[in-house]
Amino acid sequence: MCSILHIIGGVMNIAEIGQKVAQQRVALGISQERLAKLSDLSRSTIHHLEHGTLHEIGAAKLFKLLSLLDIQLKTESEVTKPHALEMASRSASVSYKTTISPQELEESLITGKIEPRTISHLATLIDELPLSLIVLVVKEISQRHKIPPKKIWSHIYSWANQFKSPRLAWQ
Template sequence: MNLAQIGGEIHSKRIQAGLLQEHVAKFAGLSRVTINQLENGTLKDLGYTKLKAVMDILGLDMETVQPSGLKSALTVAARSISTSYRDVMTPDMLSMVLRSGQAPDQFQPHLMALLDETPLPVVVKAVAEAATPDVPAKKIMKHLSQWAKQWKVCRTVW
């Protein structure tokens, strides 16, 4: 598989995940222009480390298939963000909150942990799992971005 074919797979997966090129660029530490060129097949070369960073964000491996390691990102994320708190956020609750964009006060610290500490590939996959035809992943990403600004989280990618 060549770089142009990989770029096409990256484009498809990015759209499916509801991410903008700008999001993927920030998450991977690249420019939006580089992501655009990668997706359009006009990028001549991209080092392994940079390409891997983009693919990891989208849950792709070098064969551009879903890696088998992460079965339910919502479960992993819910468990991870509930570790330090008495109130436990279940995967179903996390999914509902992500879709609604309404963060109950008692779960604001959990969601801040999601935005600041949860590995980005887990967040991206959890968003994709929570998405529905009525609430696409792109809308959920907007909710995350709004919360990040409102709560002034430390991770600057939002």
């Protein structure tokens, strides 16, 4: 009765994991309280995990729980997300009258050069865009232009320093 939880593109959604835990627990005829005792977790943790309201659980605890329930994680690389650059340019432009086109963003990330009218867009990208989206943008540009990702990251780190970004990821 092994259950497999597919993680696509490295994105692990705790709410989905909680649903799978609940399904497997019920299928095995185990109460939340019993599962808590078996896994050395609190019943409250089990409850919040199953209801998608648990914000964090350590990897060791999670893997122990999944192993106990015979749930296997299977990771698969997402085939492609070719629109990361487009999503990033739109997201970086949301609060501004002018936009930064995907081509302008790509050019800036490749060369490290910033057009004065795009400074605020790039600062928004660095400070506010989800890091997972930034990673996908770097991957997309790197693959398309056969550029080492390290070069693109160096431009991002340089801009973060130049803009005095408060985001901990860049410090």
